[in-house]
Amino acid sequence: MSRFFGISPELQLEKDASSRYLPVVIATMVFLASLALIGLFSINSAIGNWSAAVSGNLTVEIAHDSSIDLSAKMEKAVSVLRSIPGLENVRALSLDETAELLAPYLGRTDVIKQLPLPRLIEVTISENSAVDLLAAAKKLASEVPGAVLNTHRPWLDKMILLARSVQTIAAIIMMLISIVTVIIIVFAARTGMVMHQEIIEVLHLIGAKDSYIAKQFQNYFARLSLFGALPGLAIAILVMQVLAWLADRLEAGLISAPSMMFEGWIALAMIPVLVVILTTITVRLIVLGSLKRMM
Amino acid sequence: MVIFENVGMRYGMGPEVLRDINMHLASGSFHFLTGPTGAGKSSLLKLLALSHRPSRGLLTLFGQEVSRLERSDLPSFRRKIGVVFQDFRLLDHLSALENVALPLRIAEADEELIEKNVTELLNWVGLGHQMQARPPTLSGGEKQRVAIARAVINRPQLLIADEPTGSMDPEMGLRLMHLFQELNKLGTTVVIATHDIGLIQKFQYPVMYLRSNTLHFATAQEYLSQYKRSGV
Numbered sequence: 001m002s003r004f005f006g007i008s009p010e011l012q013l014e015k016d017a018s019s020r021y022l023p024v025v026i027a028t029m030v031f032l033a034s035l036a037l038i039g040l041f042s043i044n045s046a047i048g049n050w051s052a053a054v055s056g057n058l059t060v061e062i063a064h065d066s067s068i069d070l071s072a073k074m075e076k077a078v079s080v081l082r083s084i085p086g087l088e089n090v091r092a093l094s095l096d097e098t099a100e101l102l103a104p105y106l107g108r109t110d111v112i113k114q115l116p117l118p119r120l121i122e123v124t125i126s127e128n129s130a131v132d133l134l135a136a137a138k139k140l141a142s143e144v145p146g147a148v149l150n151t152h153r154p155w156l157d158k159m160i161l162l163a164r165s166v167q168t169i170a171a172i173i174m175m176l177i178s179i180v181t182v183i184i185i186v187f188a189a190r191t192g193m194v195m196h197q198e199i200i201e202v203l204h205l206i207g208a209k210d211s212y213i214a215k216q217f218q219n220y221f222a223r224l225s226l227f228g229a230l231p232g233l234a235i236a237i238l239v240m241q242v243l244a245w246l247a248d249r250l251e252a253g254l255i256s257a258p259s260m261m262f263e264g265w266i267a268l269a270m271i272p273v274l275v276v277i278l279t280t281i282t283v284r285l286i287v288l289g290s291l292k293r294m295m
Numbered sequence: 296m297v298i299f300e301n302v303g304m305r306y307g308m309g310p311e312v313l314r315d316i317n318m319h320l321a322s323g324s325f326h327f328l329t330g331p332t333g334a335g336k337s338s339l340l341k342l343l344a345l346s347h348r349p350s351r352g353l354l355t356l357f358g359q360e361v362s363r364l365e366r367s368d369l370p371s372f373r374r375k376i377g378v379v380f381q382d383f384r385l386l387d388h389l390s391a392l393e394n395v396a397l398p399l400r401i402a403e404a405d406e407e408l409i410e411k412n413v414t415e416l417l418n419w420v421g422l423g424h425q426m427q428a429r430p431p432t433l434s435g436g437e438k439q440r441v442a443i444a445r446a447v448i449n450r451p452q453l454l455i456a457d458e459p460t461g462s463m464d465p466e467m468g469l470r471l472m473h474l475f476q477e478l479n480k481l482g483t484t485v486v487i488a489t490h491d492i493g494l495i496q497k498f499q500y501p502v503m504y505l506r507s508n509t510l511h512f513a514t515a516q517e518y519l520s521q522y523k524r525s526g527v
Contacts, residue, residue, distance in 0.1 A: 009389075010389070012388050198384065202384045202386070203401070204369075204373065206374075206401060206445070207449075208370060209367075292366065
């Protein structure tokens with residue numbers, strides 16, 4: 001470990017002006033990669049939440065018709081639903097409750113109640129039960145004309161498709177960031193080789209192995225990467241906390257605060273480690289390749 | 296020890312700077328290498344130091360043909376060769392002691408042994424009081440002595456020196472030539488590139504001289520009489 005953090009004794013890479021700003025570049029790259037990763041895992045977590053919230057629930061909608069008694073139709077629909085095995089809880093929403101659901105979008109509930117509102121029945125499916133929803137929907141439609149069983153599945157499928165697309169974009173962004181980081185490191189390592197060519201030649205002629213020279217480069221650049229990656233990650237986590245706080249204040253059902261499962265935190269913590277490993281391997285390959293071209 | 300057979304050398308696609316070099320340096324021999332500027336002296340030294348490969352011909356060092364050497368074999372071969380560069384090539388951020396210790400440290404020698412040998416050698420070359428000094432604070436002659444100490448610290452089998460006494464007073468120059476002679480007596484093959492006719496005259500070792508990119512041999516007496524006649 002002390003060798004890893006030790007200075008490069010002969011090459012004195014620490015005094016190079018060319019690589020001094022590398023930690024800033026690495027910090028920026030790690031910050032962007034961390035945000036992309038946070039986004040990736042947060043979306044995954046949100047999809048799980050939406051799925052859990054929606055998959056156990058059904059809604060029955062009875063369209064407004066001023067010519068009939070909607071309450072009687074509601075009661076009939078409730079009794080039909082209760083007769084279907086596997087449906088645990090069947091509850092008709094009052095007009096007040098329906099108006100309250102629409103209040104965030106339409107405004108005052110007393111005004112909403114004047115509108116021709118459909119009536120809603122909330123249905124919960126028993127856990128571990130296999131309900132034939134198609135048969136249930138047919139039975140309901142035949143016994144209570146105008147009643148529609150809504151499973152939320154088409155809506156959820158569209159949301160999941162959107163979320164997966166965003167996840168793919170995040171993964172592509174991470175890949176691009178990795179490629180750009182490697183290119184920057186390659187450029188910095190090559191510049192270092194050119195700047196220290198004379199000393200490298202002397203080291204060779206007094207019997208230094210290629211690996212001896214490469215080790216000084218790879219340790220130095222790995223150290224720079226670590227010094228850049230840690231603040232980059234810290235800032236990304238800070239930004240995530242600020243976003244979580246802002247999303248909480250928004251109190252919107254769909255837009256949830258970025259939250260990650262345990263695996264997400266592990267992946268985030270691995271970013272600096274991966275950057276250091278990527279840097280070490282890249283620099284080693286570049287230096288050994290360049291040294292091979294010398295005798 | 297060192298065998299050149301029809302060796303030629305060129306840089307990139309340029310003209311040949313060395314042509315048809317044939318030579319055989321026996322183990323434990325001592326030679327001067329001389330010739331006018333641009334005749335190919337530095338290029339020949341680069342081949343001997345394993346800094347460059349020949350463009351053609353066969354170069355055999357320590358019983359091994361160089362072109363057949365694996366890259367991983369080169370460091371151990373180079374550790375058998377001590378090189379004194381004309382421009383010293385010391386590492387300015389290291390002290391004189393650290394510069395001289397470098398070949399031993401690279402070879403992962405014992406630190407106690409490094410300290411003992413380096414101190415002894417620096418005292419011998421008259422730099423005992425300058426061990427912690429860095430090259431930029433040393434005079435030309437002192438730098439050259441540090442460079443020589445670095446080249447010989449490993450007890451090389453082949454010692455190559457490019458104008459090793461050029462920057463020092465005659466007394467120190469002679470002292471260092473005696474060091475080379477001592478190493479030579481212990482079996483080290485020595486090649487000294489020089490323009491100093493006085494040195495050739497005093498030590499009378501065989502002379503290799505380069506003319507028009509080709510190598511020629513002469514005894515010291517032959518060379519000196521040629522030099523007097525035509526100023527080779």
